[in-house]
Amino acid sequence: MYFVPDGTQVCGYYECEDCEMRFLDLRIAPRIVCPYCGEEVDMEIGPDDEMPQVEEKAVLVKVVEGDEVERMDGLLSLALTGGDFDWI
Numbered sequence: 818m819y820f821v822p823d824g825t826q827v828c829g830y831y832e833c834e835d836c837e838m839r840f841l842d843l844r845i846a847p848r849i850v851c852p853y854c855g856e857e858v859d860m861e862i863g864p865d866d867e868m869p870q871v872e873e874k875a876v877l878v879k880v881v882e883g884d885e886v887e888r889m890d891g892l893l894s895l896a897l898t899g900g901d902f903d904w905i
Contacts, residue, residue, distance in 0.1 A: 831875040848873035
């Protein structure tokens with residue numbers, strides 16, 4: 818699988834508000850940081866630095882369970898590779 822490990826039974830299907838990418842993630846939360854356009858915040862800051870803002874732009878569209886996880890992962894991976902299905 819491309820987005821989640823083989824054997825995953827439950828995952829979240831997300832869409833980013835900024836870059837409009839769609840992806841699966843093992844975390845299930847209403848909003849998460851987009852792995853494509855967002856950055857995980859580095860909380861190690863100096864005394865003169867501003868506290869970074871976490872921008873959770875990826876919104877949970879649906880919780881995917883069971884056999885649908887493998888099917889969704891394959892479809893999203895196929896769309897991402899531009900239709901090259903030789904990797905399957």
